[in-house]
Amino acid sequence: TSPTPANFIRAAIDHDQRSNKQQGRVVTRFPPEPNGYLHIGHAKSICLNFGIARDYGGVCHLRFDDTNPEKESLEYVQSIIDAVRWLGFSWSQDNVEHLYYASDYYDTLYRCAEILIERGYAYVDSQSSEAMRALRGTLTAPGTPSPYRERSAAENLDLFRRMRAGEFDEGAHVLRAKIDMASPNLNLRDPVLYRIRYAHHYRTGDTWCIYPMYDYTHCISDALENITHSLCTLEFEDHRPLYDWILARLAEADVFKPPLPQQIEFARLNLNYVVTSKRKLLQLVHERHVEGWDDPRLPTLAGLRRRGFTPNSLRLFCERIGVAKADSWIDMSVLEQALRDDLEPLAARAIAVLDPLKLIIDNYPADQSELCTAPLHPHQPERGVRSFPFSRELWIEREDFAEQPPKGYFRLFPGNRVRLRYGFVVECTSVEKDAAGNLLAVHCNYFPDSKSGTAGSNNYKVKGNIHWVSAVHAYAAEVRLYDRLFTAEQPDANGRDFLTVLNPNAKRLVHAYLEPGVQSMQPEERVQFERHGYFVVDYADSKPQQPVFNRIVSLKDSWGK
Numbered sequence: 001t002s003p004t005p006a007n008f009i010r011a012a013i014d015h016d017q018r019s020n021k022q023q024g025r026v027v028t029r030f031p032p033e034p035n036g037y038l039h040i041g042h043a044k045s046i047c048l049n050f051g052i053a054r055d056y057g058g059v060c061h062l063r064f065d066d067t068n069p070e071k072e073s074l075e076y077v078q079s080i081i082d083a084v085r086w087l088g089f090s091w092s093q094d095n096v097e098h099l100y101y102a103s104d105y106y107d108t109l110y111r112c113a114e115i116l117i118e119r120g121y122a123y124v125d126s127q128s129s130e131a132m133r134a135l136r137g138t139l140t141a142p143g144t145p146s147p148y149r150e151r152s153a154a155e156n157l158d159l160f161r162r163m164r165a166g167e168f169d170e171g172a173h174v175l176r177a178k179i180d181m182a183s184p185n186l187n188l189r190d191p192v193l194y195r196i197r198y199a200h201h202y203r204t205g206d207t208w209c210i211y212p213m214y215d216y217t218h219c220i221s222d223a224l225e226n227i228t229h230s231l232c233t234l235e236f237e238d239h240r241p242l243y244d245w246i247l248a249r250l251a252e253a254d255v256f257k258p259p260l261p262q263q264i265e266f267a268r269l270n271l272n273y274v275v276t277s278k279r280k281l282l283q284l285v286h287e288r289h290v291e292g293w294d295d296p297r298l299p300t301l302a303g304l305r306r307r308g309f310t311p312n313s314l315r316l317f318c319e320r321i322g323v324a325k326a327d328s329w330i331d332m333s334v335l336e337q338a339l340r341d342d343l344e345p346l347a348a349r350a351i352a353v354l355d356p357l358k359l360i361i362d363n364y365p366a367d368q369s370e371l372c373t374a375p376l377h378p379h380q381p382e383r384g385v386r387s388f389p390f391s392r393e394l395w396i397e398r399e400d401f402a403e404q405p406p407k408g409y410f411r412l413f414p415g416n417r418v419r420l421r422y423g424f425v426v427e428c429t430s431v432e433k434d435a436a437g438n439l440l441a442v443h444c445n446y447f448p449d450s451k452s453g454t455a456g457s458n459n460y461k462v463k464g465n466i467h468w469v470s471a472v473h474a475y476a477a478e479v480r481l482y483d484r485l486f487t488a489e490q491p492d493a494n495g496r497d498f499l500t501v502l503n504p505n506a507k508r509l510v511h512a513y514l515e516p517g518v519q520s521m522q523p524e525e526r527v528q529f530e531r532h533g534y535f536v537v538d539y540a541d542s543k544p545q546q547p548v549f550n551r552i553v554s555l556k557d558s559w560g561k
């Protein structure tokens with residue numbers, strides 16, 4: 001793996017390294033909430049955090065930010081672990097696994113809250129959430145202090161302990177930081193640190209009935225793990241003063257010693273023609289608009305994997321889009337090009353006929369067949385050749401024949417000659433139709449001395465070159481062709497219901513005829529079907545000797561065309 005190009009985050013870390021601000025250490029973390037499957041946006045964060053740790057000789061922790069009991073589950077935890085591993089990253093260093101759960105910090109987080117209360121930095125507010133919101137003020141008007149703001153530390157401590165003990169209903173009290181109700185930054189207007197929730201947590205069960213808020217949990221988790229650089233998306237920029245405030249108050253109390261972790265924000269990935277919000281992905285899955293979290297149409301990492309994207313192509317994509325401080329939209333074609341660039345040198349070639357039309361070679365003996373050979377990879381002769389049979393009846397692509405050829409058409413039409421790629425030159429003699437006039441088959445004669453790779457082949461100059469498979473030998477397979485999941489570039493723009501722009505034709509099934517050799521391909525093995533694109537053997541629906549193929553991407557960018 002190549003080192004990631006420079007960016008402003010690396011510049012900041014270089015600066016810290018020179019000034020020894022973080023004592024020469026680089027420790028990052030990737031902190032997903034296990035409330036859904038990871039998506040392509042998370043890949044950006046994963047590549048950034050793990051990439052930086054790798055390049056600076058540090059480590060990146062995988063931390064489950066699991067403080068919303070209602071929405072989290074072990075299934076999601078496992079899917080996230082699988083996705084990060086699949087992308088090729090590791091959270092272990094010197095045989096230590098840096099896999100953490102914020103829920104493991106509940107005791108410590110609780111203890112820190114007591115310390116803040118004791119020091120007059122937090123109080124129990126007993127207003128309703130509506131009343132609290134009403135006093136919060138606006139961007140232009142300062143907030144108003146809660147009537148409970150001046151409770152004594154002793155009273156606050158007593159109430160907080162009773163909150164924990166389960167003496168109150170949900171919503172009866174919250175714990176708030178005591179910062180500044182007049183701050184121009186709304187996040188500093190006494191943010192809530194804890195709320196009461198009688199909810200079962202997938203790891204801590206019913207041990208807790210108060211749960212810490214994200215902003216409170218996150219900075220303390222970072223400090224507990226000695227994170228040096230806490231990289232997060234831009235929407236947290238306004239939360240940074242709160243991050244720093246909480247850690248500074250706890251450092252005052254000697255809970256943490258400097259250097260404290262520092263938050264640095266970067267722009268999130270926005271990719272067109274998809275949605276990357278876990279809530280919306282969840283809706284697509286639960287309402288069965290797609291077939292599951294790993295549906296090849298989804299931008300989840302599980303979906304991209306099943307579609308056939310390689311880990312390397314996703315890392316390449318993340319490298320190419322870079323890391324910036326301003327939001328922008330990335331075109332889907334950038335992701336697809338990364339896949340092509342990764343697979344071009346790797347994928348062996350094979351032939352697939354996706355929309356078959358029968359071609360009959362009348363002067364070829366019915367009981368005969370012979371082998372034709374083709375390179376496994378046209379630019380890597382050292383990889384050798386593959387061979388496949390030629391016989392009297394072949395399948396060709398329907399679009400490679402025209403009864404009335406349009407101008408400039410070089411493929412097959414009555415009276416015209418083409419080369420059957422890697423095989424013989426044929427001349428079209430007639431067509432066969434049913435009573436309704438539908439084309440049933442095309443008849444040709446072949447030229448026995450025209451076989452590719454033989455001396456005689458040079459005597460035939462034809463403009464068209466079409467692909468084919470032998471009808472009796474071909475592997476008849478199910479092939480899935482995918483298109484974008486949404487018909488709009490920004491499906492959820494301006495509050496539009498993204499379901500209204502779902503593309504009903506995003507998945508198309510075809511019954512194709514494939515070069516026989518591909519029948520032994522293994523799940524997740526990839527191939528380039530000449531002219532049609534890159535394909536992968538579907539890991540879920542394939543059986544031994546019966547692979548089912550997903551098209552990952554076509555050979556050329558056909559978006560919007």
Ligand code: ATP
Pocket residue numbers: 030031032033034040041042044045065231232233267268269270276277278279
């Ligand atoms: P979502 O909005 O999809 O629920 P999230 O940010 O709530 O995403 P988390 O599980 O909290 O999901 O995300 C884990 C990490 O991934 C966070 O550090 C977050 O900033 C980062 N991340 C999430 N989405 C993107 C994105 N589109 N681009 C870059 N980083 C992202």
Ligand code: MG
Pocket residue numbers: 033
């Ligand atoms: Mg989040």
Ligand code: MG
Pocket residue numbers: 278
């Ligand atoms: Mg979220």
